Amino acid sequence: MSNPDRSRGVRGDYGYFTPITTRWHDNDLYGHVNNVTYYGYFDSVANHFLIHEGGLDIHHGAVIGLVVSSGCRYHAAVAYPEKLEGALRVNRLGNSSVEYGVAVFREGEDDAVAEGYFTHVFVDRGTRRPVGMPEGLRKALARIAGGVEQV
Amino acid sequence: MSNPDRSRGVRGDYGYFTPITTRWHDNDLYGHVNNVTYYGYFDSVANHFLIHEGGLDIHHGAVIGLVVSSGCRYHAAVAYPEKLEGALRVNRLGNSSVEYGVAVFREGEDDAVAEGYFTHVFVDRGTRRPVGMPEGLRKALARIAGGVEQV
Amino acid sequence: MSNPDRSRGVRGDYGYFTPITTRWHDNDLYGHVNNVTYYGYFDSVANHFLIHEGGLDIHHGAVIGLVVSSGCRYHAAVAYPEKLEGALRVNRLGNSSVEYGVAVFREGEDDAVAEGYFTHVFVDRGTRRPVGMPEGLRKALARIAGGVEQV
Amino acid sequence: MSNPDRSRGVRGDYGYFTPITTRWHDNDLYGHVNNVTYYGYFDSVANHFLIHEGGLDIHHGAVIGLVVSSGCRYHAAVAYPEKLEGALRVNRLGNSSVEYGVAVFREGEDDAVAEGYFTHVFVDRGTRRPVGMPEGLRKALARIAGGVEQV
Numbered sequence A, B, C, D: 001m002s003n004p005d006r007s008r009g010v011r012g013d014y015g016y017f018t019p020i021t022t023r024w025h026d027n028d029l030y031g032h033v034n035n036v037t038y039y040g041y042f043d044s045v046a047n048h049f050l051i052h053e054g055g056l057d058i059h060h061g062a063v064i065g066l067v068v069s070s071g072c073r074y075h076a077a078v079a080y081p082e083k084l085e086g087a088l089r090v091n092r093l094g095n096s097s098v099e100y101g102v103a104v105f106r107e108g109e110d111d112a113v114a115e116g117y118f119t120h121v122f123v124d125r126g127t128r129r130p131v132g133m134p135e136g137l138r139k140a141l142a143r144i145a146g147g148v149e150q151v
Helices: A035-052 A135-143 B034-050 B135-143 C035-052 C135-143 D035-052 D134-145
Strands: A016-019 A063-074 A083-093 A097-106 A115-124 B016-021 B061-076 B082-092 B097-107 B114-124 C016-021 C061-076 C083-093 C099-106 C114-124 D016-021 D063-074 D083-093 D098-107 D114-124
Touching: A016 A035, A016 A135, A035 A063, A035 A083, A035 A097, A035 A115, A035 A135, A035 D035, A083 A135, B016 B034, B034 B061, B034 B082, B034 B114, B034 B135, B034 C061, B082 B135, C016 C035, C016 D016, C035 C061, C035 C083, C035 C099, C035 C114, C035 C135, C061 C099, C083 C135, C135 D063, D016 D035, D035 D063, D035 D083, D035 D098, D035 D134, D083 D134
Parallel strands: none
Antiparallel strands: A016 A083, A063 A115, A063 D063, A083 A097, A097 A115, B016 B082, B061 B114, B061 C061, B082 B097, B097 B114, C016 C083, C061 C114, C083 C099, C099 C114, D016 D083, D063 D114, D083 D098, D098 D114
């Protein structure tokens, strides 16, 4: 492998980006964005993609995505009022589930400050049983499926 | 008064604006941005101003601003993933305290979706006793002090 | 009036209490519970009452409560990991709306650390138009309607 | 091993518990506690232990714990206003770092609804460089170090 120290991802590893405006209370007592808040960034960039690119209707659609696992590694601290970006790729695309690779970047920087993953299982809104994901959604997700290994 | 139904503020009532990117979990069970979340938007636009325009050092400065009262009226519902803006003005500028007028707008709309106020008392970081606010801060705040009545 | 300085409410002013376990990130950069977080406590004690005492079905009921205004005065700072309690009363009970008085107490203390109010308008879940509140809800709310003036 | 399907942890796997009162906005649009919120529960049970059992002074202590990685698997949905408990154990105890095993239980249930882990690196509050953890902290953590494998 050419880059043995590829522990910290870069923008080229991801296929979809959204701006994140930080908030006063993203910072915790220790003066930086709380570790939990990053997962909120991740949730938001993924759903942004599902809604705008995949046609997901979070309010009335028959199919919704439930998170069954997630994880994150924190490389560097950031703090309100910095400007950030959320980044998304698809690590693994299944029939009724998808594992995303997700990251947070500082505006204008190439090295991720945090990287993680999470898995959505698509289920029927009423029964909460897994269903095959809608074709429009699958096609959108396939577009950002990289050959990148799981974090 | 020329506009007896001036119950809903407009952009011209405010002097400072920041973009707000909404997040998945800004929405609550009822499908719109939770009423509590607006106060987080308010906190963020005000501190953004204090930091960038007034020179407030939230990490190490000798003076910090504590909130002693706040309030909000909700005019319309918004929801993730809409793009919003936070708006700020100064309603009352005292020696050691300031009352802000705050609002949230949809990107591109002139009528506020929510309007409120909150009062910062500036205190010594260590003793938490009120102190006169730093001159740079006061000058910045004076620039956005409108003649607009309190919400 | 016997107590001219009745600016800070006491437990006797309220009719319903729920415990609140604070969380690490309730604290903000300044080391105390963030002003915004109190509104989350308020929301929670009121809905706790509506669900357990008033029969509100937040998931499937035909009627839901939307917040149209709110406010809070902060008397004292609290911080994670302190144990708190949320307190509720009814300030004004209308046909389709109710104004709550709400407060936060430290466990074992009689003086409120923060006090506020908020108004729920009950609406049809689908149309979001105001409706008369269900009789079970009204009866429950009437039980905690004090003669106490609005904050 | 007698239980080959030990994918879902039980109370006996953990050594420290704290009650969690859920909040209205723990629920997200899909009607259950948002996946992100669990990490806030995890943060809170761990810091509760560090403060009450390990003598950590989050406000003024020379040493603070920073999160460098975390993860969670979600087994079942819970929702406000349910009563929950946070659970903690130590998976690995190093010189300047500790990996916790964390879980959330419904009050009165033995199977975890979610389980995860996170790693604290203890650093100097000022320099943010890793330091050996204080002896009182280490002794407390050693008491809840199980032989349980990492999630």
